[in-house]
Amino acid sequence: MTQSYTYFDPTARWGGTWGGPIKGSINVTVLDTYTSKPIEEAIVIVGPEHPPTLLGYTDSRGQITLSRQSLAGRQIVTAAKPAYSASTIVDMDAKNVTFFLTGEAPSDNGGGGGEVNPLVPGNIDGIVHINSKYMNLPPAQCDAMGTPESGHCTPCQSDSECLASTPHCVTLTDQNPFCTTECLAAADCPLDFECQKSATESVNRCVPTRGIAQVRCYLSNTSLFSSAPSANEDNTVEISTGETAFALKNVRLGDVAVYCVGGSRREIAGIASFTGYVMGIQRHIFVTPGKDMTKKDTPSLPPMLVNISLDIPLTRAVETVVGERPLHPDGPHRTEIKAWLMLGSDGIIPLDHRDLANGEHDYRFTGLPLSLTEELYDAEYAFYAGALSNTSELTPTSEVLRTKLPALDSAPYLVKEGNVFAVKESGYPGDVLDLQVLDSDSVMAVTHSGSVIHFNGLSWYAQPVQRGPTLRGIDRDLAGGIVTVGDQGRILRWNKVGWSTDLSGTQNNLRDVVSTSPTSAIAVGQYVILSWTEGTWTPVSFGPPKDLHAVWGLPGSDLFAVGESGIVVRRDSDSSNWTSVNVPIHSTLRGVFGTASGLVMAVGDQGGCIVKEGNSEFALIETPTEHNLRDLWGRSNTDIYAVGDRATVLHYDGNTWEKLSEGTIESSLRAIHGTVSTTDLLLTMGTHSIHLGPFLGISRFESPTFGEIWDGHSFKWTVNPSGGAEPSFQAFRLYNASNRLFWSIIAPEWVNSFQLPDLAATAGIPMPKAIKRLTGTKVLHNGFKIDEFDIRIYRLSDWRAWSLFGFLFDNPSSVPK
Secondary structure, three states: OOOOOOOOOOOOOOOEEEOOOOEEEEEEEEEEOOOOOEOOOOEEEEOOOOOOOEEEEOOOOOEEEEEEEEEEOOEEEEEEOOOOOEEEEEEEOOOEEEEEEOOOOOOOOOOOOOOOOOOOOEEEEEEEEOOOOOOOOOOOOHHHHOOOOOOOOOEOOOHHHOOOOOOEEEOOOOOOOEEEOEOOOHHHOOOOEEEEEOOOOOOEEEEEOOOEEEEEEEEOEOOOOOOOOOOOOOOEEEHHHOOOEEEEEEEOOEEEEEEEEEEEEEEEOOEEEEEEEEEEEEEEEEEOOOOOOOOOOOOOOOOEEEEEEOOEEOOEEEEEEEOOOOOOOOOOOEEEEEEEEEOHHHOEEEEEEEEEOOOOOEEEEEEEOOOOOHHHOOOEEEEEEEEEOOOOOOOOEEEEEEEEEOOOOOOEEEEEEOOEEEEEEOOOOOOEEEEEEEEOOEEEEEEOOOOEEEEOOOOEEEOOOOOOOOEEEEEEOOOOOEEEEEHHHOEEEEOOOOEEEEOOOOOOOEEEEEEEEOOEEEEEEEOEEEEEEOOEEEEOOOOOOOEEEEEEEOOOOOEEEEEHHHOEEEEOOOOOOEEEOOOOOOOOEEEEEEOOOOEEEEEEHHHOEEEEEOOOOOEEOOOOOOOOEEEEEEEEOOEEEEEEHHHEEEEEOOOOEEEEEOOOOOEEEEEEEEOOOOOOOEEEEEEEEEEEOOOEOEEEEEEOOOOOOOOOOEEEEEEEOOOOEOOOEEEEEEEOOOOOEEEEEEEEOOOOEEEOOOHHHHHOOOOOOOOEEEEEEEEEOOOOOOOOEOHHHHOHHHOOEEEEEEEEEOOHHHOOO
16 A cells, blocks of 8 residues: 555553653653543643743644754653643653643543442351361460569579579470469469469469460451451350351452451450461452342342361461661651561451561561461462651651562571572571581571571481570580570580580570680670689679670680670670770671681671771771671681671671672571681571561652742752662652642652743643642652653552652741741
């Protein structure tokens, strides 16, 4: 066919930019947000200048091409029309642009057809099938009992550590040893305790209450930030009275999941709580209306019926590490963390949530499903941390979201093979907090659960140690054995034949230990230093109390201990006194290491590192990470390794640190150790840890500013704190006094100021008078490009982090006189 042609349509279905760099012209399409229909006679302006140097109006297809021979590079493009919101894209370089402008929302009943009756929610009745294996309720944890005046629940390792009023140190399954008394009946025990036979003795003891067996059944939520479900008399099954039935009323229509959690309802010190131990779920339930609305005066339809078997133990735990938050007196003020189970079209199950204290970074989620199999075969985890504000506007905020995380299996570890660290699987389901390489085919490690595991060159297996509090530190005892320390003053010793318990004389948490001779050692921890000499541990005075994390020293050398807020204390080799050391760092130090030639180095939070050689003072040394570093170890002054959060591995060559690995596994590496030979074993282990970070900084505006009169065109801001993670894009919205959107703007991460065109002078579209509201969102979105994006970038599930703010301006009454 002669003289035929193909019409080029630059419209993008999802809006945004595409098509490559600008080369003399820009093709612009303007559509209605609600109907996606073309908007005719919309003005399109290139640049912020007044008068504009390049503008035009869209045709009946909502399109216009703006051309100029010199038109190239990054531009500010704006589209607007009276009765619609305006829209601007800042610093984009794409030849095709599609805008969506928001006008009046279409009427809900404008389609004709008469009145439509709303659909009636459905109802669900269910039966719970209880497996007694999982509903054998344990006593409450002593940690939840506070400190009873009677002395019950006082931590202990032997009877000798208990008071005369509670003379027996007992051990229950999944609980640390505690002091208690014998009993014949519940009346012999204090409030919130009950009389129960000991697992290790044929006598009755007073133990924390088991509570009342109960099952609570819920409907899955529709979104991550829906309100958590609550218990009521319809969805609660009182097992103790023989109940098995439950009811869910006014259920949303469509695909849902129904899940039930079996556990214990307890009331301790007047505070009620519910702890779940097992769950069951039925998925892919399609809920239909509770009434046939096609017929008049019809009765309600019978509820749908479901059967729930409680067969998924809630015994999994996972560590989370929350990054540095941009907390500020003006907000954000506090931190909240949450976990969910995502079920696709069936909805979402909220698992746990709590507030973190300022400065707190580590949190251990417990009570998660043991495995994601059978009914949960395609489920995924999501974790969230938010730095939130207590202001009336609830902003500013800075938030982090991790989604699409599969089953949380045993924590992997890294072994150096050649020039790389290879990922290995231990098969151990717990979390390792410290390790000691004994030789190339023998490794000992201590765990959060209080166990000791051993690698024999082929596989890992548990050592025969009595259950007890978390173990955090381990070292050779220089007599050929091993010494380990942990929470509540726990100390274990291995003499190459068997394990024994040392009496520490403290209930403080111990975090690290170093042997200084075959008959001496030092342990440090929470406001304590202990010295071991000829079989006895004694506390050591070291000035004002200090929270210590790690200790290092060689036989006959100076000792160094490090801890919170950059604390460093030192014991000279010819002295028994500890003295504070001035250091140029204030962040927490978590690991310390040195060499026989006099080098001492410490690492800690936010990649902090200090080093000294010989008689010099400590000096700062830069590292290529902002993640918390947890431990370090080396073979010489020029061959030192440091490990930390987000599986970070660094190497020091005597001059600078180099990053060898980061993010290869979902782990917070807590310990690294190896053999002296560079050809033998070097490995690092830690916790299966979800890293929640980085947090984006908060935009603090210079124009417009809260309560002041705005010039109507300029935007300018700074970011607090500076130097943190950069967003992928920034979106701003302006609202009038009626809270109606009148301008939306999107800008790339490098922009911190821009000018808007004068629509009032150019197109007769005035800026709303009096009070206005500005909201902003900064987003970390992998893969975003300002020259190639669409409106799907606003899907929250694809965001890794974001910060929000909002404030009023152009409000003369609020401006100070």
